Amino acid sequence: MTDAREVPGAKAVKGGQPPTSIKETVISLLIAFTIALIFRGIVLEPFQIPTGSMAPTLLGAHVRIRDRETGYEWPISPSQFVDGNMENAEPKQKIDTAREPNTDRLLAPFTKDSSSGDRIFVLKYDYPYGTPARWDVVVFRNPTNPQVYYIKRLVGLENEELSIVGGDVFVRPYKADRKETPEQCWEDPEWKVARKPRRAQDATWQLIFDSTYEPANPVRDGKRWFTAPWITEDPKWTVNDTTVYKYDGTAPTTLRWDTRFRPINDLNHYNDTPQLNARRNSPVLRFPVSDLRVSFGIRPGASNVGAGASATIQVNSHEFRGRMEGARAFVEMRPLGDEKAAWKVLASKEGLSPLSSDRVTNFEFRHVDQALILLIDGKVVCEGLYDWTPAQRVVYSTAKSLEEMLSLRVRPAPLSEPSNYTKPEVKIDISGAAELHRVRLDRDLFYQPVQHVMPQWRDTPCRGSHPTTLAIQHANEFFMMGDNSPASLDGRLWGENDPWVAALIDPREGVVPRDLIVGKAFCVFFPALSRKWGMIPIPDFGNVRWIW
Numbered sequence: 001m002t003d004a005r006e007v008p009g010a011k012a013v014k015g016g017q018p019p020t021s022i023k024e025t026v027i028s029l030l031i032a033f034t035i036a037l038i039f040r041g042i043v044l045e046p047f048q049i050p051t052g053s054m055a056p057t058l059l060g061a062h063v064r065i066r067d068r069e070t071g072y073e074w075p076i077s078p079s080q081f082v083d084g085n086m087e088n089a090e091p092k093q094k095i096d097t098a099r100e101p102n103t104d105r106l107l108a109p110f111t112k113d114s115s116s117g118d119r120i121f122v123l124k125y126d127y128p129y130g131t132p133a134r135w136d137v138v139v140f141r142n143p144t145n146p147q148v149y150y151i152k153r154l155v156g157l158e159n160e161e162l163s164i165v166g167g168d169v170f171v172r173p174y175k176a177d178r179k180e181t182p183e184q185c186w187e188d189p190e191w192k193v194a195r196k197p198r199r200a201q202d203a204t205w206q207l208i209f210d211s212t213y214e215p216a217n218p219v220r221d222g223k224r225w226f227t228a229p230w231i232t233e234d235p236k237w238t239v240n241d242t243t244v245y246k247y248d249g250t251a252p253t254t255l256r257w258d259t260r261f262r263p264i265n266d267l268n269h270y271n272d273t274p275q276l277n278a279r280r281n282s283p284v285l286r287f288p289v290s291d292l293r294v295s296f297g298i299r300p301g302a303s304n305v306g307a308g309a310s311a312t313i314q315v316n317s318h319e320f321r322g323r324m325e326g327a328r329a330f331v332e333m334r335p336l337g338d339e340k341a342a343w344k345v346l347a348s349k350e351g352l353s354p355l356s357s358d359r360v361t362n363f364e365f366r367h368v369d370q371a372l373i374l375l376i377d378g379k380v381v382c383e384g385l386y387d388w389t390p391a392q393r394v395v396y397s398t399a400k401s402l403e404e405m406l407s408l409r410v411r412p413a414p415l416s417e418p419s420n421y422t423k424p425e426v427k428i429d430i431s432g433a434a435e436l437h438r439v440r441l442d443r444d445l446f447y448q449p450v451q452h453v454m455p456q457w458r459d460t461p462c463r464g465s466h467p468t469t470l471a472i473q474h475a476n477e478f479f480m481m482g483d484n485s486p487a488s489l490d491g492r493l494w495g496e497n498d499p500w501v502a503a504l505i506d507p508r509e510g511v512v513p514r515d516l517i518v519g520k521a522f523c524v525f526f527p528a529l530s531r532k533w534g535m536i537p538i539p540d541f542g543n544v545r546w547i548w
Helices: 022-042 181-188 198-204 392-398 499-504
Strands: 044-048 062-067 073-076 112-115 119-122 137-142 145-156 158-167 170-171 206-210 245-249 253-256 292-300 307-313 318-325 328-335 344-350 360-370 372-376 377-384 425-430 435-441 471-473 477-481 518-528
Touching: 145 158, 145 170, 158 392, 170 392, 181 392, 198 435, 253 435, 292 307, 292 425, 307 360, 318 360, 318 372, 328 372, 328 377, 425 435, 471 477
Parallel strands: none
Antiparallel strands: 044 119, 062 073, 062 112, 119 518, 137 145, 137 518, 145 477, 158 170, 158 471, 206 435, 245 435, 253 425, 292 360, 292 435, 307 318, 307 425, 318 328, 328 344, 344 377, 360 372, 372 377
């Protein structure tokens, strides 16, 4: 092998490598810097979330609280806001009391630590590679103040009309020449509920109760401060002071959710602060939620041959049930109030493995986006859909006439008043002796049909919540809402567009023009920093995750 010493005229260098000039180093750095800028400019860009309008899906600056009795942890909003604007939070720890989500009690001792916002990667949209899709979480410039970036969920696409009914999203194609009364508008069969894809649905469930977090000491000073929210008249049940509910009887039996003490509504414990619990000198609006998930692990007793189990959600003037009997499973519905009425089977499945006393079988029933879904051991075995128009949904969810609920002569508007909606009920039925593990109840996102508080629109329904205030998107326009609906300033309530946006991009209010969309948030690459151990910020790498 020939080296530099054997070549006439060659200059020997240390290590056999030619020397690198300062010029070449500078050029290399400039090239690398240019590539990084181009990549950041058109492909990928990092952002930090400042506020909680997407909580608990994504977190801005917040305080994390831990209950010493149950070990349950959850985030809560900072208690201070700039100029009373819920979109501008200051992470100050002025939280003296907190209500624990799982037991619904005011905490005595609890620990807390402040955290910064999640850091996310945003994949920028470019026409050759893709366009925004419904249910994407997107970053965009606020059309009322384009210097500020917002992050919301995209729910309304271009060239369509959108309505918010019962917390769900309904859409139909946009037509400029429609002539119809408010009743005719929502009776139109073109309206279809916008169902979330499975991954987005899984990411947006919000906990109401989980029996796993049974308090270690539910009795203090001789008095019981916690009782399980599941109740029964059968004395052979054991549901208190245990994480595993047991039934020792032989006859069919029922557990019911105790709605007297634990109403099922859209309470988001992230908002459990003095400022968010007071809106116009009254408690924040809390609407009954009809889209729920009931789940539990079941181990039948050895004597319970051919064991069966079901979960029933009673809401919107109907009963919705997921049921398993032997090797068969069903999802079905029927009108509420007539126990002799036949169940309408929306889907069924045969040939399943029956419930066995040798193992715990995971049972999960969902009523969400006008769909019934039954999962056994994490796999979908039955999925049935039903299609109601917005008008039918209003009548069923309020048990009142459509004309009465659409009246704008009453203040507040009937659709914006939570007391006008029927309350959901939930129950679990089993055929005989069994153990229930990890008994859990979750709720779906609920988009509130609130009223405007801005002077020019005061007491009028927000966009999308009434046939006279439909959210309408033209070409290259999109509608955005935050997952934390009670504390999100979004397309429902935006005011006038910034003059620059109105003059050069789009004058229409409440929509986000395509030109203001930065891109899709797809990954939390650096979760909220915590100061759990003194002043040293500690990243929570366990919460690195995809965004759905």
